[in-house]
Amino acid sequence: MQHHGEGLLAEVHDRDWVEAFKRDPEGAALDAADAAMITYVAKLTRTPGQMERRDVLALREAGFADR
Known part of the structure; x- marks a missing residue:
């Protein structure tokens, strides 16, 4: 997750959120999709x-769709 976390940070620009997501991805504040x-x-x-x-x-x- 470390490598992907850096990429995610480049997209969301919120280090605290990324760190929380890395600790508990399934408990993160996300939309339904x-x-x-x-x-x-x-x-x-x-x-x-x-x-x-x-x-x-x-x-x-x-x-989500198959295509």
Whole structure:
């Protein structure tokens, strides 16, 4: 997360928020779409073998598309 944190800081320009996000990405103040994405990515990273169709459907419901 260190490398990605620096890239995120370049986008959001709020070091305190980035540090809080690095400590607890799933507890960060995010809009619904970003929260759905973080939930998906965290599961995909930690337990890829447990991914299910409903994980993808949650992204679609949050506004993401396959294209």
